[in-house]
Amino acid sequence: MAEIVLEGITKRFPDGALAVRDVDLTVGDGEFVILVGPSGCGKSTTLNMIAGLEDITDGTLRIDDQVVNDKAPKDRDIAMVFQSYALYPHMTVRENMGFALRLAKVDKTTIRSKVEEAARILDLTVHLDRKPANLSGGQRQRVAMGRAIVRDPKAFLMDEPLSNLDAKLRVQMRTQISRLQQRLGTTTVYVTHDQTEAMTLGDRVVVMRSGVVQQVGTPQYLYDEPRNLFVAGFIGSPAMNFLHATLEENTLRTIVGDIPLAADVRQSLERQNAPRDLIVGLRPEAFEDPALVDPGRPGNTFSTTVDVVESLGSDVYAYFTEEDWQPTATSELEELAADSGLSETGASGHQVVVRLNTATRIREGSRAELWVDTSRIHVFDPRTGVNLT
Numbered sequence: 162m163a164e165i166v167l168e169g170i171t172k173r174f175p176d177g178a179l180a181v182r183d184v185d186l187t188v189g190d191g192e193f194v195i196l197v198g199p200s201g202c203g204k205s206t207t208l209n210m211i212a213g214l215e216d217i218t219d220g221t222l223r224i225d226d227q228v229v230n231d232k233a234p235k236d237r238d239i240a241m242v243f244q245s246y247a248l249y250p251h252m253t254v255r256e257n258m259g260f261a262l263r264l265a266k267v268d269k270t271t272i273r274s275k276v277e278e279a280a281r282i283l284d285l286t287v288h289l290d291r292k293p294a295n296l297s298g299g300q301r302q303r304v305a306m307g308r309a310i311v312r313d314p315k316a317f318l319m320d321e322p323l324s325n326l327d328a329k330l331r332v333q334m335r336t337q338i339s340r341l342q343q344r345l346g347t348t349t350v351y352v353t354h355d356q357t358e359a360m361t362l363g364d365r366v367v368v369m370r371s372g373v374v375q376q377v378g379t380p381q382y383l384y385d386e387p388r389n390l391f392v393a394g395f396i397g398s399p400a401m402n403f404l405h406a407t408l409e410e411n412t413l414r415t416i417v418g419d420i421p422l423a424a425d426v427r428q429s430l431e432r433q434n435a436p437r438d439l440i441v442g443l444r445p446e447a448f449e450d451p452a453l454v455d456p457g458r459p460g461n462t463f464s465t466t467v468d469v470v471e472s473l474g475s476d477v478y479a480y481f482t483e484e485d486w487q488p489t490a491t492s493e494l495e496e497l498a499a500d501s502g503l504s505e506t507g508a509s510g511h512q513v514v515v516r517l518n519t520a521t522r523i524r525e526g527s528r529a530e531l532w533v534d535t536s537r538i539h540v541f542d543p544r545t546g547v548n549l550t
């Protein structure tokens with residue numbers, strides 16, 4: 162069983178930087194887990210501790226039910242794939258892929274058959290005698306994967322393996338990695354800062370911020386039930402909109418109209434002592450052109466001025482501005498926005514993006530009505546960022 166278990170894993174660098182704090186995580190046998198978060202959140206350090214490339218300051222790391230804190234990387238039986246591929250330029254694809262096995266003194270015939278099998282899986286057979294310089298970026302990336310596969314390790318650890326590829330190739334390779342992982346069934350931990358990659362690749366996603374795990378779950382769960390503002394803003398594209406709201410009895414006053422609170426939401430807010438000023442989160446896909454909504458469907462219709470309309474072929478994005486945005490009331494949100502690269506917020510108002518059906522007739526610069534499904538609100542405490550719903 163190649164299960165990887167992290168218990169209270171902490172990393173403090175000699176200069177005092179606390180890069181990873183008390184991480185508990187179990188990666189199941191054969192599971193594909195993604196570590197995602199903004200630059201500097203501690204994903205690579207976590208991966209490097211699993212690989213044995215960084216010492217663990219505190220906590221216990223188990224691979225396959227054995228404590229490996231003090232085991233050298235080569236004795237952990239795991240294979241790492243880096244962003245840089247780290248191929249040897251003077252060796253052919255065949256030599257690159259077989260290198261680790263040669264070091265391990267595996268006999269030549271076995272090396273040959275393993276390398277050829279991996280090349281078949283990765284569609285590299287015709288390139289086996291080429292040098293890396295004569296390969297495309299995507300082919301080099303596959304050689305790096307091949308080098309990991311031939312070792313038949315207990316686990317793959319991948320650190321941003323696609324970030325050197327152009328956007329189109331990245332999408333292709335994403336599908337290939339996903340298929341490959343399913344076919345081989347090898348436990349995999351994959352690091353990325355790209356939320357789309359995280360959402361499309363893994364069985365489960367671990368969202369990190371400042372060395373701390375924010376939430377762990379399937380992509381759908383994180384999208385539907387983000388625990389806090391950070392996860393809500395990080396997962397989903399375009400990002401969730403955050404609007405200022407005032408709690409008045411059983412209603413939330415917002416620029417998208419008054420939103421009546423469902424009994425369970427109201428109870429939850431009461432239980433958690435919610436303040437009067439709150440943040441409402443609404444995903445762009447909760448909005449629609451009212452002309453295209455079934456009559457009688459519950460929700461709010463409100464009037465606004467649409468600043469920009471973008472047609473993407475499959476959808477239309479429309480933007481409007483929340484003028485009375487109050488940054489002082491939402492310092493947690495401001496900090497999170499900076500951290501997660503959320504849409505800009507500021508004293509002059511902040512932009513709200515909505516996703517509409519292509520049949521919409523809403524035009525740029527015009528006064529328009531928009532509809533929003535108010536059952537899809539999230540309510541956050543601006544002091545802590547916690548999702549109260």
Ligand code: ATP
Pocket residue numbers: 174175176178179180198199200201202203204205206207354
């Ligand atoms: P990126 O996506 O930019 O690689 P990351 O999420 O992988 O970011 P890490 O590389 O794990 O982040 O770094 C986590 C934190 O630890 C950062 O604040 C970083 O500056 C710090 N850090 C990393 N390596 C060292 C080191 N050798 N000495 C001191 N601090 C370090």
